């Protein structure tokens with residue numbers, strides 16, 4: 168197969184076998200201490216033919232968590248658990264980045280150390296949804312606005328998590344700066360109403376993002392660090408009227424590092440705020456000079472077309488990867504994808520609906 172998706176791609180000293188990326192997806196298969204269970208290694212190893220795998224969102228610290236049964240990367244046991252995962256993927260010739268996550272306001276006090284309130288840029292709650300706790304679904308709490316004096320501590324946690332990812336054998340890390348989690352909460356005017364050095368202007372709202380990228384790049388070198396943006400998204404009650412200006416500024420500033428890639432959820436399948444014309448990969452291409460990864464709702468044909476048109480270098484596939492462990496082979500052979508499946512098993516803590524999807528052969 169020689170369509171654009173199957174061309175190799177080089178980032179720094181890392182060669183990806185193809186342009187097909189497995190997108191990060193929460194699947195809730197960690198144990199009670201947020202250590203990845205061995206089935207996580209099997210799951211990613213089954214999908215190691217992807218040019219690159221980006222793990223599910225992985226909490227950088229005990230106070231960064233927000234979704235039950237999702238993994239972390241702050242403890243020794245978690246690093247040991249992830250080492251099993253990276254070794255399994257590398258044994259199959261794959262490459263894997265760890266996605267670094269702080270949930271901010273989308274968490275709940277029942278999950279946080281000492282039952283403390285979630286934190287955010289400003290004390291503004293998610294108003295249109297509920298959070299799953301161990302006791303079931305409850306409304307989101309109003310978070311506590313972080314004091315500027317606490318921010319160096321958060322930046323340090325990202326740096327420590329980046330070091331842990333290296334100790335765990337990952338090939339790099341992706342900063343989760345999308346989907347209404349902490350970095351996005353600081354980036355967007357909808358959730359950041361601060362009047363200090365971390366809010367009030369497009370530049371200041373980007374400041375936490377910049378400090379965190381610098382901390383992570385200091386550990387890994389820029390060509391092993393990606394970042395993810397969701398400029399058009401509504402997930403976690405996001406969407407800001409000045410989104411075009413804010414996100415294009417962020418992308419332009421990220422040129423200074425220079426990152427492995429920018430991962431943009433340009434597709435609208437995860438929800439669209441409709442506050443203006445959706446930002447496209449082509450818009451980002453105009454300001455961002457490093458590799459661009461598209462995501463959300465791409466078919467094989469659309470992925471090939473985006474690369475052929477020069478809009479994308481890489482294309483990340485999420486949902487198709489749940490039921491098609493051999494997505495690369497299916498795309499290569501042009502065989503139909505598995506589609507109908509029992510979604511009720513997608514987020515359970517066990518092997519069903521996780522490592523039991525057949526390959527087409």
Ligand code: PHB
Pocket residue numbers: 193224234345346
């Ligand atoms: C989720 O756990 O629901 C989740 C996590 C990360 C995302 C989006 C959704 O980027």
